[in-house]
Amino acid sequence: EDKVVQSPLSLVVHEGDTVTLNCSYEVTNFRSLLWYKQEKKAPTFLFMLTSSGIEKKSGRLSSILDKKELFSILNITATQTGDSAVYLCAVEGVGGATNKLIFGTGTLLAVQP
Amino acid sequence: SQTIHQWPATLVQPVGSPLSLECTVEGTSNPNLYWYRQAAGRGLQLLFYSVGIGQISSEVPQNLSASRPQDRQFILSSKKLLLSDSGFYLCARRWGGRMNTEAFFGQGTRLTVV
Numbered sequence: 001e002d003k004v005v006q007s008p009l010s011l012v013v014h015e016g017d018t019v020t021l022n023c024s025y026e027v028t029n030f031r032s033l034l035w036y037k038q039e040k041k042a043p044t045f046l047f048m049l050t051s052s053g054i055e056k057k058s059g060r061l062s063s064i065l066d067k068k069e070l071f072s073i074l075n076i077t078a079t080q081t082g083d084s085a086v087y088l089c090a091v092e093g094v095g096g097a098t099n100k101l102i103f104g105t106g107t108l109l110a111v112q113p
Numbered sequence: 114s115q116t117i118h119q120w121p122a123t124l125v126q127p128v129g130s131p132l133s134l135e136c137t138v139e140g141t142s143n144p145n146l147y148w149y150r151q152a153a154g155r156g157l158q159l160l161f162y163s164v165g166i167g168q169i170s171s172e173v174p175q176n177l178s179a180s181r182p183q184d185r186q187f188i189l190s191s192k193k194l195l196l197s198d199s200g201f202y203l204c205a206r207r208w209g210g211r212m213n214t215e216a217f218f219g220q221g222t223r224l225t226v227v
Contacts, residue, residue, distance in 0.1 A: 006156070041220045042218040042219060101205075102159060
């Protein structure tokens with residue numbers, strides 16, 4: 001069965017800290033891994049990763065994928081209160097899971113001033 | 114445009130009542146459409162997905178059903194709601210016929226079954 005597991009489940013940090021969020025997966029014929037940020041309602045897209053070892057970066061956020069060990073990390077440097085959100089990881093597989101996007105449990109990040 | 118319309122935004126329904134949530138999307142034709150449920154602000158559970166009109170794949174056996182009567186319309190239904198159906202329901206779309214594309218989400222419907 002396809003599975004996506006995120007850790008930690010929740011995290012409380014202070015402004016300026018650096019955080020690392022983890023996502024591990026088991027999926028048939030992996031195709032891509034996606035990261036989303038959800039503040040109140042609709043999740044917003046952050047990154048899509050398809051190749052191992054290639055870092056994607058956007059401002060203070062960065063992410064990398066390891067297809068051998070089946071995991072990805074999302075780093076946030078110099079955190080701000082506006083980074084407080086649920087961060088979701090999703091994986092797409094091919095074949096039996098064609099067109100299916102499986103999400104993990106999410107990591108709730110709280111950044112305190 | 115990747116606009117996704119979901120309504121209503123909030124809904125309070127008694128146990129045993131029927132449900133109909135509607136999602137319509139704008140943009141290119143033949144999108145892949147998804148219904149997710151999120152409990153207590155945590156991970157998204159995939160309920161149904163559709164790659165075309167009348168084509169529905171169910172992920173979790175339950176008392177919910179989905180239909181896609183038109184290319185850009187996706188409906189989530191129930192004949193009799195249970196307390197456990199409470200949650201935040203999100204509709205999403207992706208490009209049809211392609212891999213490695215992000216999903217765009219609607220603003221969601223918060224359903225409370227009382």
